[in-house]
Amino acid sequence: DTEVTQTPKHLVMGMTNKKSLKCEQHMGHRAMYWYKQKAKKPPELMFVYSYEKLSINESVPSRFSPECPNSSLLNLHLHALQPEDSALYLCASSLTVPGQGSTGELFFGEGSRLTVL
Amino acid sequence: SQQGEEDPQALSIQEGENATMNCSYKTSINNLQWYRQNSGRGLVHLILIRSNEREKHSGRLRVTLDTSKKSSSLLITASRAADTASYFCATLFNSGNTPLVFGKGTRLSVIA
Numbered sequence: 032d033t034e035v036t037q038t039p040k041h042l043v044m045g046m047t048n049k050k051s052l053k054c055e056q057h058m059g060h061r062a063m064y065w066y067k068q069k070a071k072k073p074p075e076l077m078f079v080y081s082y083e084k085l086s087i088n089e090s091v092p093s094r095f096s097p098e099c100p101n102s103s104l105l106n107l108h109l110h111a112l113q114p115e116d117s118a119l120y121l122c123a124s125s126l127t128v129p130g131q132g133s134t135g136e137l138f139f140g141e142g143s144r145l146t147v148l
Numbered sequence: 149s150q151q152g153e154e155d156p157q158a159l160s161i162q163e164g165e166n167a168t169m170n171c172s173y174k175t176s177i178n179n180l181q182w183y184r185q186n187s188g189r190g191l192v193h194l195i196l197i198r199s200n201e202r203e204k205h206s207g208r209l210r211v212t213l214d215t216s217k218k219s220s221s222l223l224i225t226a227s228r229a230a231d232t233a234s235y236f237c238a239t240l241f242n243s244g245n246t247p248l249v250f251g252k253g254t255r256l257s258v259i260a
Binding site: 036037055064071072073074076079087119121123125129130133134135137138139140141142144 | 178179181183188189190192193196226235238240243245246247248250251252253255
């Protein structure tokens, strides 16, 4: 299995809602990532989990709350979002963690398209 | 910013022509990678070139790396309509402690 699976593919939520994005990989990868991507822009790193622990938080607002329940799963909990948070949210994984001989090669899911009304 | 810069930002060519995209970066790298993204989809890894390599091929893809100029190019030969996508370069810095840094991307349109 060489896939990173993200659900849901599309999500529409109001500013007062609480929702979650989910990501799963069964490749035995030890690092998992959340990226945010706006139209015609490159992916922006949000969070990195290394060995199930949060290792990088790129100063992301607290209305985004990541969680890594186990080595295969990564969640992004969303609460009190703003319309400007509407974007494509991409999950990725890598075989090894940054700084441990990793090539850095990332395997991406297809993304969750989030619209905040 | 350590982010790479691609040029051109957008490129439109006819099917069968070659497409060349360039990427420049600012600091020493361990490797440079190219990714492809179809509209609204995830990114797909295309090819990785290490800092001690100068050229690499994969099918219709040819990547070059010039570390003295801190630049790379991606050549797609005999392009097809299905090659229409955004292409991003991404660099792994020598420290290796940080994840890949993505460039701004080139949007390629191949017209049938």
